[in-house]
Amino acid sequence: MCAKSSKGSREFWNFSPGFLAGNAVVALLVTLAICPSCLSRTNAISELADDFLLSFLLSTSLSYGGYLVEDYFDRRISWIEYPVKRLVLECLCYFLYVFTISFLLMFLFAFVVRQSFTLENVPWKPLIQSTKFPMRLAFVISFIFISRSFLVEWRKAAIEAEQLKTERFARQYQSLKDQLNPHFLFNSLNVLSNLVYESPDASAKFIRQLSRIYRYVLDVQQEELVPLEKELEFAENYLALQQIRFEEGLEYQINLNKNTPGSLPPLSLQLLLENAIKHNVASAQNPLRIEISLENNELIVKNNLQPKTSQPEESAGIGLENIGKRYELLSERRIAVTDTGGVFVVRLPVLSFE
Structure with a gap:
């Protein structure tokens, strides 16, 4: 049962239709939250599409990155044996990943899609500030992943301990x-x-x-x-x-x-x-x-x-x-x-x- 569950989890995160659909919904909600009046303005449809694309790429990258970081540490550091070490390292790695990915996406989106600057006059400070929202979102995602990972490992350890006792x-x-x-x-x-x-x-x-x-x-x-x-x-x-x-x-x-x-x-x-x-x-x-x-x-x-x-x-x-x-x-x-x-x-x- 555990093997089937683990396999099903990997299939979901490997860009399955369910994974993509879930991130599309998140991206749509984020886009509407940023500009709720855009739906009523016909000239804002293209801008809305651009924002949706950026939100979708960010949501997909952040959630898939969270899965990769969690999977990496699951195979190397146990929550049960080293909880503090696991928490610190996993959070540091994930937030560093989020900052890097979100900065690159913001940079490429502004430079390629909207063409709002050239390589001679890159607005570094605004680009760095634009990563604040993805970092806040990363905090929520990391909380979900860490809670899930800890509970799964704790349950597994409890079952193994009971089996050994029996x-x-x-x-x-x-x-x-x-x-x-x-x-x-x-x-x-x-x-x-x-x-x-x-x-x-x-x-x-x-x-x-x-x-x-x-x-x-x-x-x-x-x-x-x-x-x-x-x-x-x-x-x-x-x-x-x-x-x-x-x-x-x-x-x-x-x-x-x-x-x-x-x-x-x-x-x-x-x-x-x-x-x-x-x-x-x-x-x-x-x-x-x-x-x-x-x-x-x-x-x-x-x-x-x-x-x-x-x-x-x-x-x-x-x-x-x-x-x-x-x-x-x-x-x-x-x-x-x-x-x-x-x-x-x-x-x-x-x-x-x-």
């Missing part, structure tokens, strides 16, 4: 999502490696459940948001997978309708659930209890706190930080984390899926 956010968000896929697989394989020695039957069941879950991981890895329904279904499958590992050591409840509208960043629940399991004891004597519910358009993930005394399992250092950063890129709403000493609660805002 692209940067997209890269950041994609980078955060790329962390999830290998992170989830790495932790699952660690669990499976321990489970193989403890129970071959349980490990086989774990592998089948893991394949169903990992299919979901692959399906949503390119999405920015996924329906809440899918995240809840995934959370249930993930907890069922972990229950194969911990048996009675893990208890969970999902206390909301799976058809609840809204969306979440993909795998948000998996990271929270994994975080709870990683940092807390989960045994038959001290079961880990996880509860998922909905309150005030926020998904609440709650677990009892019973920290492990030994070092926690290895982690890629993501989790809550990853979820928080993705929310920052997607919405003005933020996650909330509460640690009461006995219960750990994370609130995830439910976003609208647009």
